[in-house]
Amino acid sequence: MDFLLQLLANGLVNGTFYALSALGLTLIFGLMRVVNFAHGELYMVGGLIGWALTELVGANFFLALLIVVIATGAAGYLIDRWLIERVRNQGAESGILLTIGISIFLTNTALLIVGTVPHKVLSPFANKPLFLGPVVLTQSRLSIVAICAVLMLAVHLLIKHTTLGRAMRATVQDAMAASLVGIRTERIHGFTFALGTALASAAGALLGSIYVTQPTIGGLVSLKAFVVVILGGLGSFAGAIIGGLVLGVAEALWGGYFATGYVDAIGFALVIVMLLVRPYGLFSVKSERA
Amino acid sequence: MRKTCLGIAASVVMAATAAQAQETIKIGLIQPLTGSVAYNGKTDVNGATLAVDMRNAKGGVMGKKIDLVVEDGQCRPAESVNAAEKLIQRDKVVALAGAFCSSATLAVMPVAANYKIPLITGVSSNASLTEKGNKYFFRATETDELLAKSFAKVVFDTLKLRNVAYIGVNDDWGRGGVAEFEKQMTALGAKTVMKEYFEHGTTDFYTLLTKLKSSGADGAFVAAETQDGSIFVKQKAEFGLPVKVFGVGSWATADFIKLTGDASEGLYAAVPYASTMTTPKNKAFVDAYVERFKEPPGKYSAAGFNSLNIMMDAIERAGSTDAEKIRESLTKTNYEGPNGHFQFDAKGQATGFSVVLVQLQKGVPNVIATTTVEH
Amino acid sequence: MIFERRFLLGALAIAIVFPLLGWSEYVIHVGVLIMFSIMLATGFNLIVGYVGEFSLGHTAFLGIGAYTAALLSSSLGMPIFFNIAAAAVVAAIAGFFIGAVTLRLRGPFFVIVTLCFAEVLRIVANNWVALTNGPMGIAGIVKPAWMAQQTALQQKIDFYYIGLALVTVCVYFAYRFVYSFLGRAVVTIRENRFVAQSVGIWPYSYSLLAFVVASAMAGVAGAFYAHYVSYVGPEVFGFPFMISMIIMVLLGGKGTLIGPVIGPVIVVLLEEYLRDFKDLRFSIFGLVIVAVVLFVPQGLMGFVAARREQYARK
Secondary structure, three states: OHHHHHHHHHHHHHHHHHHHHHHHHHHHHHHHOOOOOOHHHHHHHHHHHHHHHHHHHOOOHHHHHHHHHHHHHHHHHHHHHHHHHHHOOOOHHHHHHHHHHHHHHHHHHHHHHHOOOOEOOOOOOOOOEEEEOOEEEEHHHHHHHHHHHHHHHHHHHHHHHOHHHHHHHHHHHOHHHHHHOOOOHHHHHHHHHHHHHHHHHHHHHHHHOOOOEOHHHHHHHHHHHHHHHHHHOOOOHHHHHHHHHHHHHHHHHHHHHOOHHHHHHHHHHHHHHHHHHOOOOOOOOOOOOO | OHHHHHHHHHHHHHHHHHOOOOOOEEEEEEEOOOOOOHHHHHHHHHHHHHHHHHHHHOOOEOOEOEEEEEEEOOOOHHHHHHHHHHHHHOOOOOEEEEOOOHHHHHHHHHHHHHHOOOEEEOOOOOHHHHHOOOOOEEEOOOOHHHHHHHHHHHHHHHOOOOEEEEEEEOOHHHHHHHHHHHHHHHHHOOEEEEEEEEOOOOOOOHHHHHHHHHHOOOEEEEEOOHHHHHHHHHHHHHHOOOOEEEEEOOOOOHHHHHHHHHHHOOOEEEEOOOOOOOOHHHHHHHHHHHHHHOOOOOHHHHHHHHHHHHHHHHHHHHOOOOHHHHHHHHHOOOEEEOOEEEEEOOOOEEEEEEEEEEEEEOOEEEEEEEEEOOO | OHHHHHHHHHHHHHHHHHHHHOOOHHHHHHHHHHHHHHHHHHHHHHHHHHHOOOOOOOHHHHHHHHHHHHHHHHHHOOOHHHHHHHHHHHHHHHHHHHHHHHOOOOHHHHHHHHHHHHHHHHHHHHHOHHHHOHHHOEEOOOOOHHHOOOOHHHHHHHHHHHHHHHHHHHHHHHHHHHOOHHHHHHHHHHHOHHHHHHOOOOHHHHHHHHHHHHHHHHHHHHHHHHHHHOEEOHHHHOHHHHHHHHHHHHHHOOOOOOHHHHHHHHHHHHHHHHHHHHHHHHHHHHHHHHHHHHHOOOHHHHHHHHHHHHHHHO
C-alpha cells in the first residue's frame, strides 16, 4: 500500500511537471495550428538562461524566472514575425520542417556556447526529504508544483478573460473575420508564439531547478510534450493538464510494477490506443474542416 | 543540375588529394561530441589533446608534429563508421582512436581492419570487443568483466553488501556492467533483489527509488554517466534512502561532485582512474590538465590521454607510419600512465594498470582500495 | 513526364559510369550512402508528396527492414538478396498494419501517431534483448561470399551497384505507381479528398496502398544498409534518420520523382562537407533547413518547374 501511495505521489508530481512542460506546445498548436518541433529546445534555452542567471550572475531565482519569461517571449515574437509568418498557410509540413531546423540550430549552438556539461538552476527551495505519512516528497518539488498551478491559472485567465486572449481566440477561429473587426492578426500570432515560447522556457527554468539542464535535452522534452498534448487533445488547455497527470501516473505505475526499461514506451502506447478509441483526444476542441 | 552534382563530387576528390600532402603525422580520434554522452566524449578529447600537445612540445614523433583530427561519432555506430571512413580516406590518418560507446567501436572495428589501420580505444568496455579476433584493435582500459572481477570481492567484503540492487543505464555499457557485477557478486553469495534499467536522459528516478526502497536492498550498484548518475544520486538523497551506493562510470569527476553537492557524500565508485591517485605520473598529468582546462581530469580524460600516448609511443618505436609496423609495435606496448602500467595481451586487451575504489568524502574522491587488472 | 523520364535515365547513365572513373574509396562510400538515401526518400515521397500526409514514423520501416535482414543473416545465414526481398515483404506487412491504424487520422494527429509507432519500435528494439540483442545491436552481419577475396574498394563498388540496382527498381516502381490510375487517384485525394470521394475514389484504401509501397521501399533500404554497415542497432528507428529523410524530400521537391533523387545527393554531400566545419556543422545544417523552407518552399524541383512554366509562357 505504501508502495502504491508513493508511486501515485511520484506520478502526480511528475504529471504536473509534464503538463507544465507541454503547455507552451498546446498553446501554440491550439491558437496557431503550428506543430512546434522546437518546443523542447525553447524549454532548454529557458533552463540554460536560468542557470546562467542564478549560478553565474548570482541572481535571485524569481528574478531570473522573470527575465527568462521576458527575454524568450521577445525572442519568440521575433521568431514568429521573421520566420513562421512567412510559411503561414503553407500547410503543416513547412511549419514542422521550419521548427525542426530551428531546433537543430538551437541545440547545437547551445552546445557550442555552454558545452556539454549538465547544469542546475539554483532555487531557494530545500531538497530535504519531507515525510507525509509513508510518502516522501521534497519542499522543492511541492513548491514547483504550486508555481505550476499558479502559472497555468494565469495563462488560462489571460486567454479567457482579457482582450488579448479574446483576440487570440478570434484569430484562430477565423483570421479573416478577426482582421475585419480590426484585430491585427499578424501581431496576435506573434504574441501567441511569444506566450508559448515564454511558457516553454519558464518550464525549463523551473524544472531545471529540480532536474538538470543541458543543450541535448530538448528532443526528449518535445516527445513527452507531444504525448501529453495528444492524450489531452491538441490545443486543449485542461486536456494538457489531464494528459500530463495521466502520463505521469501511468509511467509511475508501469515502472513500479513492471520494468522501468520500457517506461518511455508507455506514453507512446497510450497515444496509439487513445487515437484508436478517441481519435482527437480526451478533451479535443478540434472540429473537422473541409 | 547534373553539372553541379559532378562539380561537387569533383571537389570532394580534390579535397581528398589535397589532404595527402602531409608534413605531420595524423591520428584520427572519434568521440561523441553531440548526443547524450557528448560531455564525456569532450573530456576524452581534452585528455587526448593534452597528450598530443605535450608530445609536440617535446618535438613530436620521429621529428614530426602529431596532428590530432577529431571527428564526431555521436556514439552511434553508423555515424562512427562514417567518421572513420572520412578520417581514413580524406584525412589519411595513420591510426585511429576512439569511438567511446562499445556499439560504435564495434562498428568501427571492421572498418579499421579493412583498411589495416590500428584502432585503440580507451573507453569501450564491453568484454566481447577483444574476443572478435580483430588484430588491429587494442583496448587500453578495463572491461566490464575485469572491473567486476577486481572489485566484487572488495565491495562484498568492505561494504558488506548482501542484498544488492542493480541499476544500469539502458545501453550496451550499462547492461554489460550490470550483468558482470551481478555475476561476480552472486558468485560471492550476494542476493539480487532488483535489476532495472533506465533510459539515457531520464529526469525522474522516483519510481526506481520507490522500488529500491521496497526491495530491501542494503546496497545498490549503479552504472550511469555524469548526467543520469548525478540526478539519481541527488534524488536518492531527497528520498532519504539509507542505501549504500557504489557506481561505475564518471563518478569521481569534478563535474559530478559539483552537480550532486552534498548528496555525493559517502558514495562509492569503482573507476579505472581518479585524479587523487598518488603515482608521480598522475601528479604531472593532473597539474598539466588543471592548468589547461581549469578542472581536474576525470576517467575519460585519462582514457584519452593514455590511448593517444600509447599510440604515439607505438609510432615512435615503429619508426614508421606503416600500419603493419605500428600494429606490431603496439603489441609490444610498455607504457607507464597516470593510472599504472599498460601492456597488451594476445587479444589486444591491456593489463597491468590499476583500478580504484573511491569514496566521495567532502567532495574529494578518496581512494580506499586499489587493485591491478590481471586476467 | 517526358522531362522526368529523360532526367532519370540520364541520371542512371551517369550513376552507372560514375564508379569507373577511378575514385577513392571514400567517394564510393559517399555514393553508397546516396543510393541508400534515394531509396528511403523515394518511398517517403510517396506518402508526403503524393498522399499528402506528413509521416514522422517512416524510420519504423527502415528499422524493421534492417532488423529483418540482420536477423536472417546472423541467425540463419541467409544471403543478401533473399534478405532484401524478405525485408521488403516484412516491412510491407508492418506498413499495412500501421498504415491501417494511422491513416484514419490526418494532419498533426497523423504526424504524431506515426512518430509514436517509430518510438515504440525503437524502445522495443532497445529492450527486447532476446530477439534484438538490445542496445548492443546485431554486429558482424556477413558480407556476401563473393566479396571475401575482394579489395575494400571493390567491395564498396559492388555495394554501390547493388544499391544502384535497388534504387532503379524503387524509382521504376514509383514511376509506374505515379503514372498509373492509382497515382492519379492518390493525387486527387491529396488535392481534394472530398472531390475524390465524390467521383468514387475511396481515400483510405488508396492512401494505404501508397503507404505499403513506401514501407516496402524503406524496408529494402534498411536491409541494404544492414548489409553495408554490417551492424544494426536500435538507432535505425531514431529520429535523426527521419530528419534527413524529410530534408531530402522537401529540399529536392516533394511530389516529383526527380526531387527524391537529387535531394539525397545534395544532403549527403552537404552533411559530409559540413564535417569540415567541425562543431559548427549542425548549427549550419539547421540554418540551411530554415533557409530551404523560407526560400525554396516547393523544393528545387518545384523551383525548376516554376521556371520552366515561365519559360514556356514566353
